[in-house]
Amino acid sequence: MTRKNSAIDPTVFGQVNEELETSLQEAFIEVRQQTEKICANLEIEDLVVQPAAYVSPPKWHLAHTSWFFDCFVLAPLQLAQTSKSPQYHFLFNSYYKSQGAHWQQSNRGQLSRPTVKEIMLYRQQITEAIVELFESHALSEQQLEIIATGIQHEQQHQELLLMDIKFILGNQPWSAAYEQTADADDILLPARALGWLEWTENISLFGARLDEFSYDNERPRHRRWISGFQLADRLINNGEYMDFMTDGGYRRPELWLSDGWDWVQQNQMTHPLYWRKQNHHWDEYHLRGLQPLNPNLPVSHISFYEADAYARWMGARLPTEFELESYTSRNRQLFEAENAFWDPEQSIYPSPDRACDEFDTGLLWQWTNSAYSPYPGYRTSNTSLGEYNGKFMANQYVLKGGCVATPKHHMRASYRNFYRPYDRWAFTGIRLAKDL
Numbered sequence: 001m002t003r004k005n006s007a008i009d010p011t012v013f014g015q016v017n018e019e020l021e022t023s024l025q026e027a028f029i030e031v032r033q034q035t036e037k038i039c040a041n042l043e044i045e046d047l048v049v050q051p052a053a054y055v056s057p058p059k060w061h062l063a064h065t066s067w068f069f070d071c072f073v074l075a076p077l078q079l080a081q082t083s084k085s086p087q088y089h090f091l092f093n094s095y096y097k098s099q100g101a102h103w104q105q106s107n108r109g110q111l112s113r114p115t116v117k118e119i120m121l122y123r124q125q126i127t128e129a130i131v132e133l134f135e136s137h138a139l140s141e142q143q144l145e146i147i148a149t150g151i152q153h154e155q156q157h158q159e160l161l162l163m164d165i166k167f168i169l170g171n172q173p174w175s176a177a178y179e180q181t182a183d184a185d186d187i188l189l190p191a192r193a194l195g196w197l198e199w200t201e202n203i204s205l206f207g208a209r210l211d212e213f214s215y216d217n218e219r220p221r222h223r224r225w226i227s228g229f230q231l232a233d234r235l236i237n238n239g240e241y242m243d244f245m246t247d248g249g250y251r252r253p254e255l256w257l258s259d260g261w262d263w264v265q266q267n268q269m270t271h272p273l274y275w276r277k278q279n280h281h282w283d284e285y286h287l288r289g290l291q292p293l294n295p296n297l298p299v300s301h302i303s304f305y306e307a308d309a310y311a312r313w314m315g316a317r318l319p320t321e322f323e324l325e326s327y328t329s330r331n332r333q334l335f336e337a338e339n340a341f342w343d344p345e346q347s348i349y350p351s352p353d354r355a356c357d358e359f360d361t362g363l364l365w366q367w368t369n370s371a372y373s374p375y376p377g378y379r380t381s382n383t384s385l386g387e388y389n390g391k392f393m394a395n396q397y398v399l400k401g402g403c404v405a406t407p408k409h410h411m412r413a414s415y416r417n418f419y420r421p422y423d424r425w426a427f428t429g430i431r432l433a434k435d436l
Helices: 008-013 018-039 058-077 085-092 105-110 116-136 141-170 238-246 258-267 304-313 321-328
Strands: 196-199 202-206 222-226 229-232 275-278 281-286 289-292 365-371 397-400 417-419 433-435
Touching: 018 058, 018 116, 018 141, 058 085, 058 116, 058 141, 196 321, 202 321, 222 321, 229 321, 238 304, 258 304, 304 365, 321 365, 321 397
Parallel strands: none
Antiparallel strands: 196 229, 202 222, 229 433, 275 281, 281 289, 365 397, 397 417
16 A cells, blocks of 8 residues: 555644544554464474574564553553553553553563463454544544654564564574565676765755655754765665675774774674674675575664774765754655555565665665754653654654665654664665765
């Protein structure tokens, strides 16, 4: 389905009418179904494991995205759908301290109960209860705003689900395929020389527009001075990153930030997350399975430390978030490209035909050298959702542009993703920049 979630905008910034409320209801149902489709390919055992502290079992995502609506919409209306709601609120709250104590993230894989069957029943109960509220036409504008945020929140967890599923299946002794595709053989991509796009110095507006959904970390919209810069016209590919490795990239401390070099040494890092060396040749794990490394495919699952070291090796740097936003904000239809981003019919594979444009936009999240920090005049929400973003504005870097696992109609130029500099399990890549 290619319908744009236009109903979300007025729930945050304007008056809600019956037509827009109906459209928001359709978006809610669609997103709930899509989340379940992600897990339909999994075996029951896949749904419950947690191979790393930062990876959540898929069944936890199924429950947490239901808890969000239960906690912030149904509970205030005293519409609990199960006698186990108090237990579920403890188990499936992620980090909302204002909502009480919660189970620790690193221990989510210890939970054999509630069962997957019980969690799916919980999802069904929550979905039906929210639909009943829509059909009653009794929801306030604030409640509709929370539901709109909940839809966007569940889309974020759809991407997290795909990240976690890839980590779960890709770190088995024999990597398992998640998706079966007709084009399962690796695509032979043509090589393209790296070129540069140029911007002159200017004063530009950055941050969320008033006519589209946004999180509080994208606001307020404001002006900034941008010095002239060049931006690489595509992402760095596997072959180019292999050249960095062959030149001793992981053995040369002068290329690395101090913390990055410590990370390399402590974790004995020598290659990207999903590269596997067998019989003197490299393979790469994708959700379609383990395949020979394609040198012309964009290098993926790279940490900020690795991206920064590669940029230094190239005599370049990583772009700022505002340099990337300068490019993506030029065309408001950029992120609506037909083949870009994820839906249940799309393969999760960063080949050029999945990009938003000829410059690889939308294939992989692009690391920036911008610390994740508040904009001038930033204010956290004064609602129960005030913990959503602001509390994480320390020791993280901004990423821009989305990826092949980002749901359709979720991305926008002002979107600010953020991860810790050593995180690699997200669908991340490298775009270079230079000063003019």
